[in-house]
Amino acid sequence: MAATLPGGILTAAIIALFLCRTTRTVTCELFPMTLSLERAIPLNNKMKLSELKARDSARHRRLIQSSNDTGFTLEGTYDPYGAGIYYTKVQLGSPPRDFHLQVDTGSDPLWVTCSSCSGCPNKTELQIELSSFDPGKSSTHTPVTCTDSICNSEYQSPEAMCSKNNRCTYTFQYADDSASAGYYVTDLIHFATPVSNGSSPVIFGCSTELTGNLATNNSRGVDGIIGFGRGDTSVISQLSSKRLVPKVFSHCLRGDDQGGGTLVLGEIVDPHIVFTPLVPSRTHYNLDLKGIEVKGQNLEIDSSVLQALENQGTVVDSGTTMAYLPDVVYDSFLNAISAATPVESLTGTYVADGYSQCFWAKKSISEVFPNVSLNFAGGASMVLKPKDYLTDGEKGWCIGIQKMEGSQAFTILGDIVLKDRIIVYDLAGQRIGWADYDCSRPFNVSGKLNRAPGSRRDASRGSPREAGTLAFFLSLICILLFFSICA
Incomplete structure (x- = not known):
């Protein structure tokens, strides 16, 4: 319910x-x-x-x-x-x-x-x-x-x-x-x-x-x-x-x-939430990232760089402000973004703070820059719109996904890609789910306590109105039981 x-x-x-x-x-x-x-x-x-x-x-x-x-x-x-x-x-x-x-x-x-x-x-x-x-x-x-x-x-x-x-x-x-x-x-x-x-x-x-x-x-x-x-x-x-x-x-x-x-x-439920399994036996919320697409085209990278190993892989972390890619993946990502952005839609480019690629755009970024898709195990994809990977710089728009310097092979998904989304950390089911959402709006929350590990719920079953009505009457019954049993 x-x-x-x-x-x-x-x-x-x-x-x-x-x-x-x-x-x-x-x-x-x-x-x-x-x-x-x-x-x-x-x-x-x-x-x-x-x-x-x-x-x-x-x-x-x-x-x-x-x-x-x-x-x-x-x-x-x-x-x-x-x-x-x-x-x-x-x-x-x-x-x-x-x-x-x-x-x-x-x-x-x-x-x-x-x-x-x-x-x-x-x-x-x-x-x-x-x-x-x-x-x-x-x-x-x-x-x-x-x-x-x-x-x-x-x-x-x-x-x-x-x-x-x-x-x-x-x-x-x-x-x-x-x-x-x-x-x-x-x-x-x-x-x-x-x-x-x-x-x-x-x-x-x-x-x-x-x-x-x-x-x-x-x-x-x-x-x-x-x-x-x-x-x-x-x-x-x-x-x-x-x-x-x-x-x-x-x-x-x-x-x-x-x-x-x-x-x-508890669990925020929404019919658009997609789930991907957590990598087992890890300390953090590690996911198995299979590939990255820019404007529908796969990045040409060695897939082994993305594998979920002990010293590399993908971590979801709401405490990180931006997002990070291993250096070899970042270079391919940046080249793909530049290639997919029409030159005529820009007035120029520059580098901020000595490392971040930035652009001056003639139009809104949604009209100029491509969408990016992060594709995970189980067929779940997180689609990043331009607002999800660009930051508003002092002069123009800068790539908010940064390079992990040196030999690091970790991908970190921070707030820039987690914001404006429902994110569900299902420890019982050993999975993480997400869906685009306006977080200023109300949302539906599951009240179910027991669920077998690995089970899947179809969040689209039942309308919010029906579920809310059921919860209301059950709550009234439960409150009466509370006073009769616990008094």
Whole structure:
């Protein structure tokens, strides 16, 4: 079943049966949930391409530093908080306190700055008030000890280890020599709904020290990071393991000047969504890119360059601003774009910041530049219109898809190609889906909790009106059951 939810508003809806148990604390399933997203850098705040590329460089170092992939080093100066330009507000502890957290699909844990933190940001250029977590002021806080699973067996690593005082501590070391260190705690994360308030205990990090570019010189600091990676410690994995939400999340990032968007703990459904399988046994959201077409013509490249191997392949990452191609693929891509663009439609070309090809166009870019198709395993294609791979430069239009310098063979799909699309991360089905969409509009969200791994749903079954009506009546029935069973 599906219910229609407004995009870009901090809200949630109960559209499925409450499963309650009569314990000291009543716990009910609350799904799907939506959170509003804000941009750390508004789209109308112009930045040089060199600045954007430097910010992305830090992101890529963080992405690969936490995985088993090798050889992913980029040159340049960078700011690790440039890793994500979207953040959201969540509540932690008892009484609940607001924290503004960077949404990160490239890492797993949630961590916030601790009240005893050394080197944590005390000011920010963002229009938010910074907070820190004080375990002593939360009545529901409990420390994670050395006997907890996160601190033993497969979790035993430099990121989670036992301290002398029986605390489970962590150190997240980034490739630019910045780091976040602290200890794990368990406390409540809260989700507001139209008819009730839901909460669930989750394990997250309380950072007592930040160093390097994560520290006080970070001008775009937030209160921490909320991870939505594929690992067991991510928020989506923790909540879905307790059957509070489906093991799927979605986002819709607005590409207009207002920016922002919506993050959904659940599945946005749309009849136009196409899916491609995730590459198994990988840390990040790796896809199998089969080929690239420019104006319907395949790029003449060695297909082995695109293969999903340990040290190469394609990664979907909402924390990266632009998109990146391996050098040999980029050169072929740029040549194909130039060949498919009529010379008479241009007044000239130039190179920005010493590396980015730019154009002066006589007409709108949709009339001048070709469409690009990224073709993935399973027959799914992501069609990029000119607005999806060009950036508005100071003088003209510049290619927003950049070259991975050196011997790197990774393709990174960042916000420039993910914006104005529904993106579904289906961890239960081990697949990712997308569809073009105006993210300022309402959309349909699935409330189905259980689904067999690898199963496929036909999103076109049933009209939104029929689904919304069904959800409405089921919600009324469920609320009555809630009061009769759980009271």
